[in-house]
Amino acid sequence: MDMQVPKKKLGLKERYTLMTRDLAWDTSYQPKEKVYPYADYEGIKIHDWDKWEDPFRLTMDAYWKYQAEKERKLYAIIDAYSQSNGHLGVTDARYLNAIKIFLTAVTPLEYMAHRGFAHAGRAFPGPGARVACMMQAIDEMRHAQTQIHSLSNYNKYYNGFHDAPHMYDRVWYLSVPKSFFDDAITAGPFEFIVSVGFSFEYVLTNLLFVPFVSGAAYNGDMGTMTFGFSAQSDEARHMTLGLECIKFILEQDPANLPIVQRWIDKWTWRGVRLLSIVAMMMDYMLPKRVMSWKEAWEIYFEENGGALFKDLARYGIRMPDCCEQIRQEKDHLSHQVWAAFYNYSAATDFHTWMPDEDEMKWLSQKYPDTFDQHYRPRFEFWREQQQKGNRFYNKTLPMLCQTCQIPMLFTEPGDPTKICYRERDYKGSKYHFCSDHCQHIFDNEPEKYVQAWLPVHQIYQGNCFPEGSDPTAPGFDPLAAVLEHYRLNAGRDNGDFEGSEDQRNFEAWRGMAKRND
């Protein structure tokens, strides 16, 4: 009879080693350079991958267990929220327009982050970094899924939620987030991890998630709040990974410093340009405000980010060179961006509107140096015209920045009355930029950015009409054709909030929930 010998239980550290790094092996049939072809070309020198400190000790089995618990809670809450008609409890249907932007502009980025981390995990020769990237890749996929599931509830009742992935690849303003992430995932693995893992996840993510999740809580949106909380513990892990990456790269070789600094400069700027849409959401789209964009910027970037860069100074890293311009823009950004979406509201899958008098007072108080002087006259004029039935729509397509792809709406640093124009010639063609920083990014890699898919130019090239369209046919309506190509329902998804179907339905349904008529 065999004796049953109780197996010795492994210690946490031992178990972790066996289940992660110990699964790696050195190649013998093929040289290492062929197995990891993207490890060297960016110029980053790594001498010893074993010096990588795992930022968290998590094995796959523990990972599934934790995540499954979170999923159960999340889906129970989403179920309860949708079965109790939770959507009628939000402050106002205007709020939902912020959530439409989240679904079309942010959720697809989660999926792209999944792809990016999967690629980085394959490309890094070090097993510690590979395991960490793999787990983040799965997290990002989970975030995309939980967001789609949470927000699908709104798609049953409100316009503009119906085709986010299709729109992400086509709609003009979505080329801004899309080009941001396409830029990141087409870089090498080291630039990717600095761009998304550090610059975005570590330096800027609080400016995305805190406003959206607090905004949801303040405005009665339990669905969004819940997926925000469910993602939060993952985000903490992602931030740790981002910081570990930077420190590891910088400690490996002094020659890595200037490369990493250039990436931090680039991706902080690209991230801030991307977040300009969050700025307008905070100041204009939440019926119940959380804090102003300017206040959020001061807390999460100037204070927290400032402390971080002080900590990194011992590696030779300095604050990104764009910080001074960002400091000047914080008083203007949300107003300028909201004005731009108001201009082109005929071509978006969400509604815009002019703030009412109480909201203008709030804006004056939060932006005492700029709002009344530069923006209130414009907004009051637009509001008056709208009330007279003469709502302003800009009917001509805007000029775009070659790098960030945002319409050239930003003003000259130090002069909020003049648009900032920058241009350069490259190989006999002209390229235009919204800022010195976007131009510098182009200058560093022109062969990448000459390929930009600029929506305005694509429309004029005839590439954004439904298949089989004949733009030379009599009566051809190019705007209608572009909206059809976007799968945007003109007259329902777009235009002013005042008089929209969303506004009417929300009022009617909320009335039914309270009255017996």
Added chain:
Amino acid sequence: MQVAAVKEYAGTPRDGVENFHGNQLLYIGWDDHLMFCAPLTFPFPPTLRFGDIVEKVLPGAYGYHPDWARVDWSKVEWLKSGQPWTPHFNRTLAENGLGHKDVLRFRTPGLTGIQGSCS
């Protein structure tokens, strides 16, 4: 460095003039009138008379603004790529030396938008 890449790599620009079906792009911005949030992009044939832009195209783009009717075209100052520039209204874009993706700005002295806010 023109691009970070594993091998020799050249990008193909998407916006060459040959892709615009006989048109070229012209960007136009109206200084001190930020009601129009950004400069505008127009596709024009190089044979178009410059005056036709001002007389037939821009009113549709900018006519909503109360300042538009007050513009005195004899006093307008033009900038091309940020430098002072004088257009000939009766000549074509090509004869005016305007190429693909050139950028023009015009200033209308005395007109500074809604309540002088440059809106």
